[in-house]
Amino acid sequence: MSPVWSITKKELVSYFTSPIACIVIAIFILLSGFFFYSLVWWFNTQAMQMAQNPYYYQQININQMVFAPFFHNLSIILLLMLPVVSMRLFSEEKKMGTEELLFTSPVSVFQIILGKYLAALIVLLAMLALSAIPTIFTFIHGNPEPVPYLLGYLGLFLLGAAFLALGIFWSALTENQIVSAVLTFGTLLLFWVLSWAAYSARGLWQDVLNYLSFFEHFDGLTKGVLDTSDLVYYLSFAFFGLFLTHSVIQFRRWR
């Protein structure tokens, strides 16, 4: 068995026995369920009113009126909750002294990081998969377009993967889980705010800020537009996060 998978398994055991993963997933489902319910309810009242007028009736689109705002809501919940998922990855090992076991095993630092990251991605996948259950009913009782729906979930997964890569980086820097979570949360907020700053910026700055913002790249996906530059953005963000984590761990030991 690959050592990466061994580490992933071990991480999943601690995620689900220390009830962090269960609590995070439960609250995520609760909130996403609430948002979805209220969006569908609002969509229904709108649809009733618009049904009076044939012109407006043409405009009704469940993807735009329910799923696009739903995905945006979920992206903010992920921003608030994923730091809790990533905070323990290295901080806890450092505090418990178990990193000495990991780093004196014939497993490379990169394999350790990858194993831990995979475990966090699996928790993210579980959150997203379970939040999708109520949305299935819209497919049974209505006819939303599947492509923007699937791309929206892909976008959420990529966004979450980027959040987690940033989180694992901070957790490698501190042995305190709270500090790790707060730093992750703070950095994520900063990236979120970049898109607001982009509104007031001009020229090149506007492009740069827009490019850096997490949510700028997410918009397209929720509208059903698959742009490779968005994919590249998220993947390179995640890769860069893992690379920095690797550098931090090596630096701490070699200094």
Add this chain to the structure above:
Amino acid sequence: MIETEQLTKKYGDLVAIQNLSFKVEEGRIWGLLGPNAAGKTTTMRILTGYLPATSGRASVAGFDVFEQADSVKQSIGYLPENVPLYPEMTVESYLGFVAEIKKIPASRKKAAVDRAVQIAGLQSVRKRLIKNISRGYRQRTGIAQALIHNPKVVILDEPTIGLDPAQIKEIRDLIKSLRGEHTIMLSTHILAEVKEVCDGVVIINEGKLMASGSLEDLARNFSQNDGVYLRLDSTDREVLNLFRHLPGIQQAAREGAEIRLEWPWGQDLRTRVLKLCLENNLEIKEMRSLAMNIEELYLRIVSGGMEQ
């Protein structure tokens, strides 16, 4: 089996260890002895590949610690001072995880776990969560973890710290039972432990090597004579003269209630001393060897600054 050459580690300006050179032979149990903050943990961390050294060389089981780190990690079992346990795992699943990251093939994993459980005496707790077992069992789990891949070299950092006397004895017996199959280096600042368990020592103080070698060799180097302490029922002053006239005795002196007798290395005058006592109707209450007094040796080496 373990060899270091001019090993130095600095943390910024702080010198943790300096020009440390020593050797441990195969199949022996060696103690790394020194006061707190002498650099014991740093030395062990370098040998296990957890920390890089600033300069110098080290090799374990024939592999260079810095250039063949993976081979070294494969042939070393390490128990850090803070036993690296995951409290939410059972003893068995924890050992299984360690077996996996030590790259034991899946087909041999169960056998390896069973063997480690057997050696460390964990049969009664193997299904229990680590957070629910006693400190002594946690320490045993830590040792089982270090032995799981049957490494040539085992490095134990303060293996008996924080245990009660019965547990200390159990752990020491466990370590002694490993003699021969594994080369073991254990760090400690408890002299009795060295005396009971180890074949030899490396003594360091403030990061510098003070002495290294087998216990007999060290005793020979640091004390000129062999001899005994004798406790008799009589406190008569004349008794001392009796011993002084025994052929071969270099020195006879009273130290408190005991008499200290010294003779040159290589002779054994114990039988002659006994005979003398019998002839003179002196009742012997106690007789113990002078040379193996490790406390004295240690204090002379560490505080006297007697570098080899």
